[in-house]
Amino acid sequence: MADPIKKRVPLGTPLQLTDEQLDQLSEVTPIDIAKAQAFWRVNAPAEFKTLLDAQTIEEE
Amino acid sequence: MTFPSRETNPSIETKLALGSSIILTSKLGWNESAGRYVELSTGRFVPFSTVRDSLDVVAEASGARMNTLTQSLVNEEISLAEWQVGMMEQIKISHTAAAASARGGWAQMSQADWGATGRLIRAQYDFLRNFANEIASGKQALDGRALFRANLYAQAARGTFEEIRRRYERLMNGMEEERRVLGEADHCNGCLAQAELGFQPIGTLEPIGSQECVTNCHCTFIYRKRGPNGWIVSEGS
Numbered sequence: 001m002a003d004p005i006k007k008r009v010p011l012g013t014p015l016q017l018t019d020e021q022l023d024q025l026s027e028v029t030p031i032d033i034a035k036a037q038a039f040w041r042v043n044a045p046a047e048f049k050t051l052l053d054a055q056t057i058e059e060e
Numbered sequence: 061m062t063f064p065s066r067e068t069n070p071s072i073e074t075k076l077a078l079g080s081s082i083i084l085t086s087k088l089g090w091n092e093s094a095g096r097y098v099e100l101s102t103g104r105f106v107p108f109s110t111v112r113d114s115l116d117v118v119a120e121a122s123g124a125r126m127n128t129l130t131q132s133l134v135n136e137e138i139s140l141a142e143w144q145v146g147m148m149e150q151i152k153i154s155h156t157a158a159a160a161s162a163r164g165g166w167a168q169m170s171q172a173d174w175g176a177t178g179r180l181i182r183a184q185y186d187f188l189r190n191f192a193n194e195i196a197s198g199k200q201a202l203d204g205r206a207l208f209r210a211n212l213y214a215q216a217a218r219g220t221f222e223e224i225r226r227r228y229e230r231l232m233n234g235m236e237e238e239r240r241v242l243g244e245a246d247h248c249n250g251c252l253a254q255a256e257l258g259f260q261p262i263g264t265l266e267p268i269g270s271q272e273c274v275t276n277c278h279c280t281f282i283y284r285k286r287g288p289n290g291w292i293v294s295e296g297s
Binding site (some may be wrong): 006008009010011012013014015017022023025026027028032033035036037039040042043044046048050051052053054055056057 | 086087088089090091092097098100110111114117118121122130133136137138139140141142143144145149152153154156157160161164165166167168174178179181182185189192193195196203250
């Protein structure tokens with residue numbers, strides 16, 4: 001039988017990220033965009049789930 | 061660099077993103093010269109307040125994820141590094157969506173827009189690094205105050221929305237001046253002072269989220285430019 005008491009995870013140390021690494025990690029990649037698209041579709045109000053899929057319309 | 065992998069337990073967004081390339085058809089379009097969403101069936105502009113409300117709902121969902129992550133950290137279920145990775149992912153998701161919502165959707169985002177978005181995310185990553193260091197040093201208590209502070213990162217998406225919109229109004233729409241409009245909430249002294257300045261050259265007022273109310277700020281900007289018959293105002297709402 002599994003131990004009902006969960007093992008505590010030590011806090012550990014924070015990621016030691018340099019300014020250069022933060023610059024690199026903050027760039028928005030295609031996979032980041034895909035994740036944000038999915039998150040919007042799952043969580044936006046029903047009538048606006050496809051808001052961000054809008055295309056530019058031609059003016060008359 | 062030690063960077064914990066989350067590949068063994070990818071988020072729902074990762075699964076969806078990797079598993080599909082669905083292109084949805086929107087009932088809305090984007091009018092580039094007006095800088096507004098349009099209901100395709102009626103031709104009516106969608107108020108920006110409605111777009112902001114939708115973003116608020118998405119930001120709240122992101123805040124809930126951040127809250128869960130931080131609660132897991134408080135409960136000693138995940139390490140500080142794992143929390144940091146999860147928070148960075150949520151920050152990027154919420155700010156990426158905020159930028160696209162301000163700019164008219166994914167299709168309208170240019171490389172330069174993504175660059176501007178990345179710089180706004182970078183600023184949040186800087187704040188998060190300090191947050192993590194303060195948790196490690198004990199300066200930041202791991203209790204309700206940490207949960208409150210973590211939630212501010214989700215709220216910051218509103219500031220990204222306003223900054224990307226401001227960028228559009230300046231570069232694409234030729235707007236010359238901006239004015240801070242107080243939101244429907246209590247106002248901090250900084251926001252009141254900024255609003256009292258009235259119209260100022262675009263890009264010179266303090267960004268949304270920079271005052272004492274930080275990312276809880278619900279202020280917006282409106283913009284104007286000179287036209288043949290006087291000022292043309294771009295509604296912020």
